[in-house]
Amino acid sequence: MASAPVVFTTLSLLISIPIIFFFIFTRNKSRHSKQLKLPPGPPGWPIIGNLFQVALSNKPFIHYVRELFPIYGPILTLRMGARTLIIISSAELVHEALIEKGQLFASRPAENPTRVIFSCNKFTVNSAIYGPEWRSLRRNMVSGMLSTTRLKQFYPNRAAAMDRFIDRIRSEAIANDGAISVLRNARYAVFCILISMCFGVELDEKDIIRIDEVMKRVLITLSPRMDDYLPLLRPFFSKQRAQALNVRKEQIETIVPLIDERRAILKNPADHKSAAPFSYLDSLLDLRVDGRNSAPNDTELVTLCSEFLNGGTDTTATAIEWGIARLINNPSIQSKLYDEIMSVAGKDKPVSENDIEGMVYLQSFVKELLRKHPPTYFSLTHAAVQTAKLGGYDVPANANLEIYLPTISEDPRLWKEPEEFKPERFLPGGGGESMDITGVKEIKMIPFGAGRRICPGLGMGTIHISLMLARMVQAFEWKLHPDEPELDFGSKLEFTVVMNRPLLAIVKARK
Numbered sequence: 001m002a003s004a005p006v007v008f009t010t011l012s013l014l015i016s017i018p019i020i021f022f023f024i025f026t027r028n029k030s031r032h033s034k035q036l037k038l039p040p041g042p043p044g045w046p047i048i049g050n051l052f053q054v055a056l057s058n059k060p061f062i063h064y065v066r067e068l069f070p071i072y073g074p075i076l077t078l079r080m081g082a083r084t085l086i087i088i089s090s091a092e093l094v095h096e097a098l099i100e101k102g103q104l105f106a107s108r109p110a111e112n113p114t115r116v117i118f119s120c121n122k123f124t125v126n127s128a129i130y131g132p133e134w135r136s137l138r139r140n141m142v143s144g145m146l147s148t149t150r151l152k153q154f155y156p157n158r159a160a161a162m163d164r165f166i167d168r169i170r171s172e173a174i175a176n177d178g179a180i181s182v183l184r185n186a187r188y189a190v191f192c193i194l195i196s197m198c199f200g201v202e203l204d205e206k207d208i209i210r211i212d213e214v215m216k217r218v219l220i221t222l223s224p225r226m227d228d229y230l231p232l233l234r235p236f237f238s239k240q241r242a243q244a245l246n247v248r249k250e251q252i253e254t255i256v257p258l259i260d261e262r263r264a265i266l267k268n269p270a271d272h273k274s275a276a277p278f279s280y281l282d283s284l285l286d287l288r289v290d291g292r293n294s295a296p297n298d299t300e301l302v303t304l305c306s307e308f309l310n311g312g313t314d315t316t317a318t319a320i321e322w323g324i325a326r327l328i329n330n331p332s333i334q335s336k337l338y339d340e341i342m343s344v345a346g347k348d349k350p351v352s353e354n355d356i357e358g359m360v361y362l363q364s365f366v367k368e369l370l371r372k373h374p375p376t377y378f379s380l381t382h383a384a385v386q387t388a389k390l391g392g393y394d395v396p397a398n399a400n401l402e403i404y405l406p407t408i409s410e411d412p413r414l415w416k417e418p419e420e421f422k423p424e425r426f427l428p429g430g431g432g433e434s435m436d437i438t439g440v441k442e443i444k445m446i447p448f449g450a451g452r453r454i455c456p457g458l459g460m461g462t463i464h465i466s467l468m469l470a471r472m473v474q475a476f477e478w479k480l481h482p483d484e485p486e487l488d489f490g491s492k493l494e495f496t497v498v499m500n501r502p503l504l505a506i507v508k509a510r511k
Ligand code: HEM
Pocket: 125, 126, 127, 138, 307, 308, 309, 311, 312, 313, 315, 316, 319, 374, 375, 376, 378, 379, 380, 381, 446, 447, 448, 449, 450, 452, 453, 454, 455, 456, 457, 458, 460, 461, 462, 465
């Protein structure tokens, strides 16, 4: 049993902490609100802000937020404990933030302690604050692996990975009366390609699945927790912190052997004829980052390689799942795509990346896919480099600027019949043919973000989606599995925006 002094101390702490925080909060609030004009938003409580409203609404965060736009307009504030979220949802505001005032809003906010561990204190392209370190890392990622030249050089490996992907679907279909889990297969195929691009080695299935499982555990560990919003609660989350450290250890122990293997290959390339001639990791080994004296150490390499693997896996695989669902739902679109494949590549030669460049219907289909089903609801969180004006309101430097993507690509002011899935809108004469997916000319849909922090994997992601879909349709006819109820185009968040019900398809090999 606890002694009286302990009970007394605990009681007085319980009573005094909220009082102290109430005074700090009201002092801070009055000081800040005198100076800053924040966007409107639902009234919150002292200290916790809107945190409990969101939690008690029993709705996914995204649904809660969506219902606020009609009430507060396209720019609003939510206070989640210690964090202030400013959420924007219109093309005009995104253009102002990411293009007109691109430099001002190009940074990233402070991270919670778990993220700091996994990002090696913001030493990644996606988390680095806007400045020389970010510029060096990003420039290297693009020139090291994502530039058009580099992508072309890696084509033979990608084509071989596509052959394995199609073979895998074929054998799974034979073993299961034609049934195929689309997301699982697409995810595995993309992950294999990214592993070989990242480390320049081909691994067997067992190792790939092991690495993938560790990566998934990392993503789960990075999901937000209550103490990220209320640091006051950190002492109650020591078990989760210990678990996070264990996952980090596991991640390091899994990736460092791959880094060592690559080092050995580079020392004696003649002994490793099957290894790729270059990899993303090669570009990192001796990287000189502005403002640092030494090349990245092993734990930093683990972080940078993991970013490469994570950035392109779920985003691309999700798009494939939605794409196949749309083809199943609309057999005439599937036929048009198949006809184009036949006329450009034919039946016997696998569709190549060169073929894709001439396939206008496929390109229109992929654009419509990314318009209707952007793989993420929100862009990565932005932050202002200093307190800045947006839409006539103030955005404090320490606030999270969240950019909600679907309302832009569903905006009836920008799109005719936005709710319809119509690849034709991107064909010549369809009205959307001049759409600029980078958002520089105008913001109409930005599945890859826009401005300085736009996704550097835009080119590679688009190639992977196009090539995989083309190869899948060239080899098989896709239908919904007869045991499945009707297709449900509802979505939910699982790292990316996936289908409410994982797509189970049935394939028939084309003759
Ligand atoms: C369909 C595929 C993909 C989609 C839809 C997608 C989407 C996005 C989005 C919305 C952002 C945030 C942009 C912003 O902050 O404004 C982003 C950033 C990023 N993406 Fe992608 N992405 C895809 C594929 C990839 C691939 C293949 C890679 C690399 C292997 C990659 C690496 C990154 C990185 C490093 C960033 C951070 C950029 C920065 O902060 O400067 N992504 N992506």
